[in-house]
Amino acid sequence: MHDRKQIERGLEWLLFNSRWMLAPFYLGLVMALLLLLSAFAGELLHAAPHLFDVHEADPEQIILVVLSLIDLSLAGNLVVIVIFSGYENFVSRIDTHASEDRPSWMGTLDFSGLKMKLIGSIVAISAISLLRAFMTLGQADAPLDEARLRWLVILHLTFVFSGLVFAAMDYVGNRAEPPKEH
16 A cells, blocks of 8 residues: 555656656747747838938838738747746746736746637638738738638637637637535
8 A cells, every 4th residue: 555655656756747748849939929920120220221211101001011011920929928927827937026017927827817818810811911901902012812801800719719719709608617615
């Protein structure tokens, strides 16, 4: 009986500490954040010379550049949310030494909340991509790619529908849980 308890404790120790195998995933996401920053800087540097030339500053082009920058910013925000929430939910608490810069949602965003933020960000990114595609329709030299537009609309509606289904599942799941006693 004593050996069985020792084996059980050893197995539980191994299972509990295996959560640290997730840490490299979050470090990889930090690298992905650097890639997004690089893409953001490249987009901004590419557009900057044209923004101040009165003859080249087409309002629609400026809006397209801004939409691309917003798209990259939302993707970066999403990566940060996944890094912080995933690490805190599945690996370990992040000790920020009570920093005033600690985001208010850190430590409070559970898996369900993370899922909702993720789908919300995906819907927003999809909407921006769709808007960017529709903005290019007004350009004289842009060919009309009906199949691409159709697929963008279908994908966006799929993301919206998925978000609604996730929200409904969370609502039903939260109502089914017994109230927590303090």
